[in-house]
Amino acid sequence: MVAKTELTLEEEALIKVVQKEYIDLQTQQQPVEDIELAVATIWEMMDYPKPKVIIEDSPISCKKACPDTNNFAFYWSLWYCSYAAMYDFANRIGVEMDQDKLNKFLLWTRCCPFVLFNEDTVYVSRKPVELHFDDERRLHNEEGMSCRFEDDWGIWTVNGVAVDEQIVMKPETQTLKQIRNEQNEEVKRIRIERYGWAKYLTEIEAVKVHERTNDIEFTKEFLFRSDSDNMTVLLCICPSTGKEFSLEVPPDTKTCEAAQSWLSSGLSDRIISAS
């Protein structure tokens, strides 16, 4: 491989072109003959005979169609599309590499996002039919799946955070127990945001017991207390992202300073920089 250490303006501009091509490619279904060729090519590289190729609408359809998943392995080639884009870009600006191997790799990543396979049979998932992103190009959809396959299997994501259908489509049906038991703080934040902060704090019958301006972050902080749930919550906001957080602290916490001290294991008094 010949190294290239500087880009021309045209080459820099090409980065966004290739990026868009590859993102668009993620929902472009490929011809059956290309999919079969991609599989046959890789099997040939491994010295295996040409396998039977079965194309399904989604990874879950592949699993359903497979009679014995215990004896099949799976592989997400989807993850390698970013590498494919990088190598493709490098190739287009003149970086020399093994063209035959590159072409095989690009064909594989273009055609086979997910495979379930043994030596003789390969189930290949087609690509999603819908992808939705937020402004930062993270998977995101507040009105449906962020990634949907033809058979309506897919994933639910809010700003890149994986959630479930209920949180996206019927957030008002969440129970307080579901929200409280959520282990992932980012998911919990999304749960409460979609449920509604005011509604959440109202339903746990929280009252404000303390407030202050954080001297390091210059943001407001509020401490709410719900006697009925014996729950004390610090309501604060991240100064760099603007995300609101409700952080449960020990019930006997009286002030925002004490809450921050508990959250930080006593380190908050020595903070010199926060973001």
Place this chain on the structure above:
Amino acid sequence: MSNAELTVIEKSLQELRDSVVNSNAAEDERIGSPSLGDVVRQGDLYLVAIEKVEGGKPTKDRQLVEGTSQGSRHILSGDVEIFNEVSFKSINSVLMGPAFTCKGEVTVEHPEHGNKILPEDTSWQCVGQQAYAEEVRRVVD
């Protein structure tokens, strides 16, 4: 709960939002000359300036918080020696992250909270934010 109290909650939330002077201010910040015990907070990760790393097991893993979420991507770049399985004060081991020594200027990168640039010849202990539960556990974002 009465409407008056609901208004207090809504008003508090609005005050909270208004207090963010410059949201999305995820800019690089250079940490000057920290004193021992000073703390740099990057999201839910606290970096405590320590005299030196004692004990521990060397690691090449530059991600300071386990996980694959965006929130967990606190990643070191630069000339740095990293150690796992260190103990620090009386902090619960569940909250403890790696400790590291900056052999040159080292950046703690994060896609949302901005990068922290730490000076050469300083050592730091990572501590995670505590989450309230029956048992001690670490905030997961």
